[in-house]
């Protein structure tokens with residue numbers, strides 16, 4: 001089977017991708033203690049992209065402020081001092097012929113006091129369902145929500161200054177924006193809670209603030225945890241509405257993944273492209289490209305998902321994490 005669609009270029013907003021293969025964000029814990037780029041992380045991304053076959057590299061979730069830091073040795077986009085290091089990272093990825101996008105994140109109730117030295121904050125005072133036993137977070141005030149919106153915008157500006165080609169806003173896997181979107185973790189009674197439009201209000205505020213600071217032509221991606229796979233959680237209908245609103249607000253690419261269930265396969269749906277029911281439903285509601293990642297181990301599987309119009313771009317995470325030569329080997333094997 002020749003990889004026709006996988007090797008087809010794609011233009012999305014101002015992003016020009018040479019093919020449909022994405023290396024999705026994978027936390028490495030290889031940043032320096034203060035979140036700066038060091039040799040280890042540069043070598044890692046050099047190795048992962050050196051095949052020259054990865055159209056789009058989305059670097060791992062990076063904290064926009066100490067309060068939103070999820071784990072030790074997480075990469076930072078939280079202050080001006082990190083920009084020079086991030087510039088080396090984008091230069092490395094560009095040298096290997098890949099487009100570079102940075103994923104920016106606030107972990108909300110996932111953040112732990114032993115890492116941040118601060119109380120965890122969340123839309124509502126509800127412990128994170130993915131982290132039983134963690135501290136009960138304090139509910140964010142409206143003033144603090146405004147501060148988080150502007151922290152996302154400042155982080156996006158640093159991303160642009162560091163030479164990235166675009167920025168990805170993280171709203172999946174149980175982190176802060178997922179916590180706002182999910183009725184299980186958002187029980188606010190103000191304009192940020194309740195009906196679905198309120199639960200993605202902060203997302204729209206962030207998109208607008210990012211655009212204001214980086215300009216309308218800087219590409220914005222959004223990773224959406226499109227279902228919590230839990231009773232009372234985010235539904236695909238919620239996500240279809242949100243996706244349309246994000247497109248209207250100027251998001252260039254939607255990257256579809258899981259919500260409070262994380263990035264792993266929902267029970268009973270464990271094949272290659274296990275989030276395809278979500279990405280496919282969303283793709284039918286929007287005109288912007290959609291990324292699907294999850295369970296793809298073979299190039300043929302990626303090609304088939306594209307053929308079946310389940311998505312426009314395919315993320316291959318763990319297979320490349322485990323074998324940096326994955327793309328080279330797969331394309332050599334399938335080009336017969």
Ligand SMILES: Cc1cc2nc3c(=O)[nH]c(=O)nc-3n(C[C@H](O)[C@H](O)[C@H](O)COP(=O)(O)O)c2cc1C
Pocket residue numbers: 024025026027028060061103170172173223257263264293294295296315316317318319
């Ligand atoms: C160790 C590890 C770290 C990850 N870190 C992130 C991350 O920083 N941000 C994110 O959105 N997803 C993260 N993911 C999820 C991946 O981007 C991807 O969606 C997931 O692994 C499913 O794709 P795969 O089956 O091809 O690996 C991580 C996954 C793994 C295994």
